[in-house]
Amino acid sequence: MSTVGKIARRTFLIGSAAVAGGVAFGIHVVKRPIDNPLLADLAEGEAAITPYVKIDANGITLITPRADKGQGSYSVQANLIAEELDIDPATATITPGMPGPAYFNGAVLEEGVPFPAYDQSAVAEAMREFMAVPAKLFQMQMTGGSSTVPDGYVKLRMAGAVARETLKEAAAKRAGVARGDLKTQDGHVILPNGDKLAYTDLAAEASQLAPIQDVALRDPSEWRLLGKAATRRVDIPEKTTGAIKYGIDHAVEGMVHAAVRANPGIGGDVVSYDASAAEGMRGVQKVMPVAHGVAVIADNTWRAFKAVEAIEIEWGPGPYPASSPEIFETLAAAVNNEEAFDHRQRNEGDVDTSLANGEVFEATYKLPYLAHAPMEPMNVIALVEGGKVTIWTGTQIPLFIRNRAALIAGVEAENVDVHVLPMGGSFGHKLEMTHCEQAVEIAAAMQGTPVKLTWSREEDMTHDYPRPAAVAVGRGKVADGKVDTFDLSVGQSALAPSWFGRLMGMGIPGPDATITTGSWDQPFGIPNYRVTGYRAPEMVPVSSWRSVGASGNGFLHNAFLDELIHSAGADPLEERLRLCIDDTSRKVMEAVGEMSGWNGTDIGENRGRGVAFTLSFGVPCAQVIDVTNTDQGIKIDKVFVAADVGRVLDPTNIDAQLFGGVIFGLSHAMNCELTYENYAPLQNNYHQYEGMRLYQTPEFEVKVLENGPKIRGVGEPGLPPAAPALAGAIFAATGTRLREMPFNKFVDFV
Structure with a gap:
C-alpha cells in the first residue's frame, strides 16, 4: 500500500473543520518542486483546508467540486472518496459544494508546460508540479483539460482515508481498544467483537479529534468501486427517470x-x-x-x-474583420510571416537545409471556427x-x-x-x-x-466564443520510402490570451502554445522535424473547445503526415510505428492495428481505411476508420479506438467518453463551421450546424490500455484523431484528398 510519505514530491496538509453536530474531513495538496521560491515560506497553517467529506448525525455528504457537464465527473470524484472511506456512494449526498480557493485544480495547467507528455524527465516533471503554484495563486477552481481525474486521484482518496481513520480513532477511544484492531465496512466501524458503530454516530466525537494524517491508501487489488465495470454512475437514476434538474x-x-x-x-x-x-x-x-x-x-x-x-x-x-474571406486572408498572411512568429517548440535536425535541396511537397490546410453548441443554452x-x-x-x-x-x-x-x-x-x-x-x-x-x-438558441450560437479558425502550411520531403522532413507552420489567433483576458481582465504575456498543441508534441522521431506557431491578430474572440489546441492540430499534423507517407509509398500505420519514439504510444498504435486487422491491403472495392494518432492531455489515442463510397456518398462503417489512460477507474464510462469524443469530432469534420458576414456567424441554430445523425453513427470497438506512467483523464483525447482518420479513409476510398473542414464541401455523406 502507498503511504503519504511514499508519494514522491507531494506534501499533504490535512485538517478538519467543525460542522454543527458533526465533522468535516479534507485534504489540500500542494505539489512542491524542490527550491520553489513561491512555497519556501509556506507553513502548514497557511494552506486552506479542503473539505471533501462531511458527516453528521443525518448522513454523509461527499463534496465533488469539479463540475459535471455530462461526462461523469461527480461519479468518479465520489467513487475516489468512497473507495477509501468505505461507503457506498449511493447512500451519500453528493454535491459540488460552495466554490472556494481551496478547491483549486492543481493539474489543469500542466498541459501548458514546454515539454511533450511523453517526456518524463526530472526537469519536465518538476515543471509540471510547479504548475500547481499559479493554479493555487490564481484560485483556479476550474473544470477542463481532462484534469478532473489527474487532479483528484490522490487527494480525493486521501480525503476518504483521513476521514476513515479519524472515525476509527473516535471508535477506538469510545470502545477502549487500539485503532489498529478496528476495521470499516459500509459506513461503519467494526469492533473486535463484531459490533458496528455507524459513522454518523461517531461524527460528534470525531469532530473533537485532530485528523489522523498517517494513513495508507488501499492497493488497487483491494478496490471495490474503482476499476469495476459494474460500478454505476451516481447520476444514472436521476437521468433515466427525468428527475435531474439542470x-x-x-x-x-x-x-x-x-x-x-x-x-x-x-x-x-x-x-x-x-x-x-x-x-x-x-x-x-x-x-x-x-x-x-x-x-x-x-x-x-x-x-x-x-x-x-x-x-x-x-x-x-x-472589432474584427467583417467576413470569413477577410478573416482567412488575415490568417494566411500570418503563416511564415516573421512579424507574426509566436513560438517554435519543435525544431530537430536541419529543416531549412533539407528543404533547400530536391523535391519539396507542400500543402495548405484550413480549419473553420466552430461553435460549442451544447443542448442547454x-x-x-x-x-x-x-x-x-x-x-x-x-x-x-x-x-x-x-x-x-x-x-x-x-x-x-x-x-x-x-x-x-x-x-x-x-x-x-x-x-x-x-x-x-x-x-x-x-x-x-x-x-x-x-x-x-x-439565451435563445440564436443568441447562444452567435455569441459563442468559438474554437479558433486556422490556416496551416506543410512543407516536407521523403527519402528511400520514408518520411525525412516535416515542417508545419500554423497561423491562428491566440486562444489563451483571449480567454484569460475575459476571465481576469488581462491577457497572458508570452507565446500561446495552444496554436500548435497537438502537433509539436507528437512522439515521432522524424529526422528533420519542425512545428511553428504564427500568431494572427485578434479577430473573433475565441475560447477552449473540446480538446482545445489538439482539436485542430490533430487534423493538421495527421493530414500532412499522411500525405508525406503516401508520397513515400509507405504504409500509414507501419510508417507511424517506425517513427514512434514512445513505447506507450507505440503499443496504442499496435493495439488499433490488431483490433482492425490492419495489414496494408485493400479492404474491398469502393471501400477505404484511414488511421490517425494524436497524443493529447497525456493520452495516446489511435483510431482506424473504415468507410464505403456508395452511390449516395460516404458511409462510415466502423471505428476502432485504442487509448492508454494509465489506470482505468470506470471502464464503462471511459468507453463512452472515447466514442463520444469520436462522434463529436466526426460530426464537426463532416458538417460544421461558422462562417461570418457583417461580423456575425450565419449559422445560428442546429439546422445550419448539423451533428452526426443516428443512422450515420458507425459501429465502435474500443480498447483501453494501462501502460502509461500516470493516470489520465479521457473526456477529450478521443476527438483529435477522428477527423484525420476519416479524411484518410475517404482518400483511400475515393482518391479525394481533404485539406479543409467541413468535409461536406467536397464529399457527400449518407
Whole structure:
C-alpha cells in the first residue's frame, strides 16, 4: 500500500473543520518542486483546508467540486472518496459544494508546460508540479483539460482515508481498544467483537479529534468501486427517470425572466435602439441596456424572447474583420510571416537545409471556427439584494464568476454566493461567463428580485466564443520510402490570451502554445522535424473547445503526415510505428492495428481505411476508420479506438467518453463551421450546424490500455484523431484528398 510519505514530491496538509453536530474531513495538496521560491515560506497553517467529506448525525455528504457537464465527473470524484472511506456512494449526498480557493485544480495547467507528455524527465516533471503554484495563486477552481481525474486521484482518496481513520480513532477511544484492531465496512466501524458503530454516530466525537494524517491508501487489488465495470454512475437514476434538474430547469421564488440581444459583432456597441414596440407587449416589465446590447425583463422566458426580438437596434461595427474571406486572408498572411512568429517548440535536425535541396511537397490546410453548441443554452439566475449577490448556474469556473459578479455589483467577493448546477453539455462553452455578467447587471437594476436570464438558441450560437479558425502550411520531403522532413507552420489567433483576458481582465504575456498543441508534441522521431506557431491578430474572440489546441492540430499534423507517407509509398500505420519514439504510444498504435486487422491491403472495392494518432492531455489515442463510397456518398462503417489512460477507474464510462469524443469530432469534420458576414456567424441554430445523425453513427470497438506512467483523464483525447482518420479513409476510398473542414464541401455523406 502507498503511504503519504511514499508519494514522491507531494506534501499533504490535512485538517478538519467543525460542522454543527458533526465533522468535516479534507485534504489540500500542494505539489512542491524542490527550491520553489513561491512555497519556501509556506507553513502548514497557511494552506486552506479542503473539505471533501462531511458527516453528521443525518448522513454523509461527499463534496465533488469539479463540475459535471455530462461526462461523469461527480461519479468518479465520489467513487475516489468512497473507495477509501468505505461507503457506498449511493447512500451519500453528493454535491459540488460552495466554490472556494481551496478547491483549486492543481493539474489543469500542466498541459501548458514546454515539454511533450511523453517526456518524463526530472526537469519536465518538476515543471509540471510547479504548475500547481499559479493554479493555487490564481484560485483556479476550474473544470477542463481532462484534469478532473489527474487532479483528484490522490487527494480525493486521501480525503476518504483521513476521514476513515479519524472515525476509527473516535471508535477506538469510545470502545477502549487500539485503532489498529478496528476495521470499516459500509459506513461503519467494526469492533473486535463484531459490533458496528455507524459513522454518523461517531461524527460528534470525531469532530473533537485532530485528523489522523498517517494513513495508507488501499492497493488497487483491494478496490471495490474503482476499476469495476459494474460500478454505476451516481447520476444514472436521476437521468433515466427525468428527475435531474439542470440549470435551465432551476427556479427560485419570485423570479422574473430576462432575454438579451447583444451586438452580433462580439464586442461592438449599440448605436441606438427603439423599444417602444417591445414595451407594449404582454408580460413585459422592463427594457434596459446592458453591455453591448439590450435586455427585456418579462413574466416568462418566451415573452422575453419575443419582446427582445421586437426591439429595433442599430449596431456599431464589430472589432474584427467583417467576413470569413477577410478573416482567412488575415490568417494566411500570418503563416511564415516573421512579424507574426509566436513560438517554435519543435525544431530537430536541419529543416531549412533539407528543404533547400530536391523535391519539396507542400500543402495548405484550413480549419473553420466552430461553435460549442451544447443542448442547454446559457442560463443563470441572479439576485442582488442587501449588498449581496446570489447566483445559480451551471459553470466550470465558479470563482471567476464570483469575482466578476462582485465587481459588477460593487460588493466584496465574500458577499457573492455561486451555486453550481448540473449542465446539459458544455464542450468548453461554460468556461465563459458573459451571460452571468449580463444577469448581474440586470439584477442590480432590480434589487431584491431574482432574475433568470436565458439565451435563445440564436443568441447562444452567435455569441459563442468559438474554437479558433486556422490556416496551416506543410512543407516536407521523403527519402528511400520514408518520411525525412516535416515542417508545419500554423497561423491562428491566440486562444489563451483571449480567454484569460475575459476571465481576469488581462491577457497572458508570452507565446500561446495552444496554436500548435497537438502537433509539436507528437512522439515521432522524424529526422528533420519542425512545428511553428504564427500568431494572427485578434479577430473573433475565441475560447477552449473540446480538446482545445489538439482539436485542430490533430487534423493538421495527421493530414500532412499522411500525405508525406503516401508520397513515400509507405504504409500509414507501419510508417507511424517506425517513427514512434514512445513505447506507450507505440503499443496504442499496435493495439488499433490488431483490433482492425490492419495489414496494408485493400479492404474491398469502393471501400477505404484511414488511421490517425494524436497524443493529447497525456493520452495516446489511435483510431482506424473504415468507410464505403456508395452511390449516395460516404458511409462510415466502423471505428476502432485504442487509448492508454494509465489506470482505468470506470471502464464503462471511459468507453463512452472515447466514442463520444469520436462522434463529436466526426460530426464537426463532416458538417460544421461558422462562417461570418457583417461580423456575425450565419449559422445560428442546429439546422445550419448539423451533428452526426443516428443512422450515420458507425459501429465502435474500443480498447483501453494501462501502460502509461500516470493516470489520465479521457473526456477529450478521443476527438483529435477522428477527423484525420476519416479524411484518410475517404482518400483511400475515393482518391479525394481533404485539406479543409467541413468535409461536406467536397464529399457527400449518407
